[in-house]
Amino acid sequence: MEKLLLIGIDTRSMLNSALKLEYDIYSTSYFSTSDTPIIKNQKIVLKENDGESCGIFEDNFDSKSILELSQDYIDEVDYIIPISGVSPTDFKRSDQKKILGNKNVENVENKFKFYNEIKNEFLTPLTFCISDIDEALEIKNEYPKVQFILKPLQGSGGYGINLLNNDGNLKLNGDKFIMQEYVTGINLSSSVLSSENESKTIVNSRLLTMNDLGNKNSFIYIGNILPLTDKSIMAKVDDIDKITNEMKSTSENLIDRFNLIGSNGVDYILNEKGLYVIEINPRIQGTFECVEKAFGINMLEAHIKACQGKIIDMPKAKYYTYKKIVYSPTRMRYVPLNLDNIYDLPHVGSITEKDEPLLTIIDKDTDFEKLFEKVELTSKIVNEESRKAQPDA
Numbered sequence: 489m490e491k492l493l494l495i496g497i498d499t500r501s502m503l504n505s506a507l508k509l510e511y512d513i514y515s516t517s518y519f520s521t522s523d524t525p526i527i528k529n530q531k532i533v534l535k536e537n538d539g540e541s542c543g544i545f546e547d548n549f550d551s552k553s554i555l556e557l558s559q560d561y562i563d564e565v566d567y568i569i570p571i572s573g574v575s576p577t578d579f580k581r582s583d584q585k586k587i588l589g590n591k592n593v594e595n596v597e598n599k600f601k602f603y604n605e606i607k608n609e610f611l612t613p614l615t616f617c618i619s620d621i622d623e624a625l626e627i628k629n630e631y632p633k634v635q636f637i638l639k640p641l642q643g644s645g646g647y648g649i650n651l652l653n654n655d656g657n658l659k660l661n662g663d664k665f666i667m668q669e670y671v672t673g674i675n676l677s678s679s680v681l682s683s684e685n686e687s688k689t690i691v692n693s694r695l696l697t698m699n700d701l702g703n704k705n706s707f708i709y710i711g712n713i714l715p716l717t718d719k720s721i722m723a724k725v726d727d728i729d730k731i732t733n734e735m736k737s738t739s740e741n742l743i744d745r746f747n748l749i750g751s752n753g754v755d756y757i758l759n760e761k762g763l764y765v766i767e768i769n770p771r772i773q774g775t776f777e778c779v780e781k782a783f784g785i786n787m788l789e790a791h792i793k794a795c796q797g798k799i800i801d802m803p804k805a806k807y808y809t810y811k812k813i814v815y816s817p818t819r820m821r822y823v824p825l826n827l828d829n830i831y832d833l834p835h836v837g838s839i840t841e842k843d844e845p846l847l848t849i850i851d852k853d854t855d856f857e858k859l860f861e862k863v864e865l866t867s868k869i870v871n872e873e874s875r876k877a878q879p880d881a
Contacts, residue, residue, distance in 0.1 A: 489510065489511065489512045490510075490511055490512065490566045490567065491511065491512045491513075491514060491564060491565040491566050491567070492506060492509075492511040492512070492513055492514065492565060492566070492567045492568075492569065492588075493514040493515070493516070493558065493561050493562065493565040493567070493568045493569070494506060494513070494514070494515045494516075494517075494569050494571060495515070495516045495517070495554060495555075495558055495561075495568060495569070495570055495571065495574050496517060496518075496554075496570060496571025496572050496573045496574050497517065497518045497519060497549065497571065497572050497573035497574075498517055498518065498519045498521065498524075498571075498572075498832060499515045499516075499517040499524070499571060500517075500519075500521050500523060500524040500525070500831070500832060501776050501777045501831075502569070502571060502772070502776065502788055503515055503524065503525045503527070504525060505776075505780065505786050505787060505788035505789070506788055507525060507527075508786060508789075509786070509788065509789055509792075511567075512529075513527055513529070514527075514529040514530070514561045514564070514565055515527060515529070515530045515531070516530075516531040516532075516533075516554055516557055516558040516561060517531075517532055517533070517554075518532075518533045518534055518545075518549055518554060518573065519532075519534055519832070520532040520534055520535065520536055520835070521831075521832045521833050521834065521835075522536075522833045522834065522835045522836065523831060523832070523833050529561065531557050531558060531561070533553060533554060533557065534548075536834060536835040536838040537835070537837075537838060538835075538836070538837030538838065539821070539837055539838075539839065539879070540838060540839060541838075541839040541840075541841060542834070542838055542839065542840055542841065542844065543841065544841060544844065545844060545845065546647055546648075549573065551573055551574045551575065551578050552578070554573070554574060555574070555578055555579065562579070562583050562586070565586065566586065567586055567587075567588045568583070568586045568587050568588065569587070569588050569589060569772070569788075569791070569792075570587065570589065570771060571771065571772060572769075572771065572772075572773075572774070575593065575597060575642075576589065576590055576591045576592075576593055576770075577593060577594060577597070588750065588791070588792055588795045588796075589749065589750040589751075589770075589771060589772075589791070589795055590748050590749060590750065590752070590770045590771070592747075593748075593770045595746060596746055596748070596767075596768045596770050597642050597770065598641060598642055599615070599639060599641055599642065599666050599668075599767060600615060600616075600617040600641060600666050602767065602768065603615040603666070605745075605746075606742070606745075606765060610738065610742075610765045611761070611762050611763060611764050611765065612764060612765050612766075613668045613669035613670075613671045613764060613766070614631070614634065614668070614669040615666050615667070615668045615669070616666065616667045616668075617641065617664060617665075617666055617667075618638075618664070618665055618666070618667050619664050619665075624636070624638065624652055624665075624667050625652075627667060628652060628667075634669055634670075635651070635652075635669070635670040636651075636652040636667050636668060636669060636670055637649055637650065637651055637652060637667075637668055637670045637707075638650050638651075638652050638665045638666070638667055638668075639665060639666050639668055640665060640666075641664040641665060641666055647708060649707040651670065652667065671757045671759065671764050671766075672757075672759060673757040673758050673759030673764070674694070674721060674722075674723050674725075674757065674758040674759070675694070675695040675696065675697060675700065675755070675756070675757055676692065676693070676694060676695055676716065676721075676731075676735065676755070676756040676757070676758055676763075677692070677693050677694075677695040677712065677753055677754065677755050677756065677773070677775070678691075678692050678693075678735050678736065678738075678739035678753065678754045678756075679691050679692075679693070679751065679752075679753055679773055679775050679779060680739050680740060680743045680751070680752050680753070680754065681750070681751055681790060681791070681794045681799050681800070682740075682743045682744070682748055682749050682750065682752065682794060682799070683749060683794050683795070683796075683797045683798065683799055684747075684749060684797065685797070686799050687739075687740040687743045687744050688740070688799050688802070689735070689736040689739050689740055690779065690783075690790075690802050691714050691715050691716075691775070691779060691782070691783075691805070692714070692715065692716035692732050692735045692736070693712040693713060693714035693715065693716055693720075693775055693778070694712065694713040694714070694716060694720050694721055694722060695709070695712055695755060696709070696710050696711045696712060696713070696812070697709055697710060698710055698815075708815075709774065709813070710812060710813045710815070711774070711810070711811040711812040711813055711848075711849075712774060712775045712778055712810075712811050713778075713808065713809070713810045713811075713860075714775060714778050714779070714782060714805070714808070714809055715782065715805045715808070716728070716731075716732055716735075717808075717856070719808075719856040719857075720808060720856055725758075731758065731763070734763055735754075735756065735763065738754070738756075738763065738765065739754040742754055742765070742768060743768075746768065746770075748768070748770050749794060749795050750771075750772070750791045750792075750794050750795045751771070751772045751773065751787065751790065751791040751794065752768060752769065752770050752771070752773075753768065753769040753771075753773035753775070754767075754768050754769075755767050755768075755769070772787070772788075772791055774811065775811070776788075777809075777811065777831075777850050778809035778810070778811050778850065779809075781807060781809045781850065781852045782805040782806065782807050782808070782809045782852065783802065783803055783804075783805055783806070784803065784806060785800070785802070785803070806854070807852035807853060807854055807859075808852065808853055808854070808855075808856045808859050809850065809851070809852045809859075810849075810850070810851055810852075810859050810860065810863045811848060811849070811850045812848070812849045812850075812863055812867055813832075813845055813847075813848050813849075814845075814846045814847055814848070814849060814867055814870050814871065815843050815844060815845055815846060816840045816841065816842055816843065816844055816845075816846040816874055817842070817871050817874055817875060818842050818874060818875050818878055819839065819840070819841050819842045819878060819879065820839070820840055820846075820874045820875070820877045820878055820879070821837060821838070821839050821877050821878070821879040822834040822835070822836055822837065822838055822839075822840060822846075822877065823836065823873070823877050824836060825869070825870065825873055827866055827869065827870070829849055829850060829851040829862070829863070829866055830847050830848070830849055830866065830870065831847065831848045831849075831850055832845070832847050832848040833847050834846065834847065839879055840874075846870070846874065847870065849863050849866050849867060849870070851863050851866070
């Protein structure tokens with residue numbers, strides 16, 4: 489039996505799908521949730537223990553440590569699928585040949601190279617590459633009417649993004665950033681399956697960040713709702729079919745342009761000026777389980793088949809699905825919750841720090857309003873119970 493390694497921040501959802509396929513599965517992840525399947529060949533960076541803190545993800549996560557931990561697996565397996573948090577470019581060139589998916593992603597993951605590649609053909613935010621705050625403030629003075637944000641040159645999940653103000657107190661720590669026009673509007677995303685010869689948009693979705701839910705100027709990813717309709721977009725728009733068709737055409741064009749294969753995502757912001765292209769995620773996206781629940785397919789199998797040259801026939805969506813990551817409202821010690829739509833669960837007794845990812849809500853329903861109500865009620869319960877579960881010290 490061929491051996492397949494899943495490697496990234498959290499492999500839980502992919503493991504559930506992988507175990508239905510004819511592979512000997514290996515896994516290395518940063519997080520170890522209590523609902524992650526336990527398999528023979530499995531390594532985890534974060535060990536959660538009763539009464540101990542899980543720490544701060546941004547401070548502790550390092551893709552290099554996952555790769556170092558996985559080297560014997562990498563040597564042993566036939567195939568590798570990198571998930572969010574690990575880039576194909578992180579692997580040694582000799583190991584990249586095992587990757588089921590994209591290998592050359594430099595012009596996509598480097599946000600400034602991506603901007604320069606597409607700026608003359610697509611609507612994009614004005615973007616500059618900077619290495620110090622003084623340079624950023626000089627550019628800002630040249631464009632006094634433009635609000636800018638600073639983003640890491642490479643990164644995902646909305647981490648490390650900040651509004652640029654005039655105080656100059658923001659530190660870049662020698663890293664390169666992009667300075668990008670802050671475009672307000674509706675966050676959207678396309679999920680595309682592609683082979684070397686064909687690209688097919690399988691679904692468009694409403695992408696959610698903390699900013700969408702009232703946490704002003706926080707751009708951290710918290711979930712998706714799909715498929716995209718006049719209801720699930722959660723905003724007044726004139727012609728949803730026109731929007732979804734434009735997303736489909738643009739996404740497939742971009743995926744073909746950058747010669748990407750497998751499952752890839754394209755993120756947008758929609759406002760009165762049109763559909764802004766923001767970035768491409770050249771890997772399986774956070775919509776993974778939502779797509780599986782909405783369409784009744786094995787998304788990992790669809791990704792593998794696309795990498796091997798075959799795009800599956802997509803059925804119509806049977807359900808709306810809504811994924812929402814809950815970030816802990818306080819420092820709390822996890823106690824079991826009697827809810828049937830929560831995933832990525834901490835180990836009982838482990839401590840989650842304030843504003844760190846706590847768990848994920850995922851649900852489905854044929855009625856969008858009922859689905860939204862269910863997920864928001866669950867979110868309210870989780871937050872209320874979290875506030876009751878603060879550790880003694």
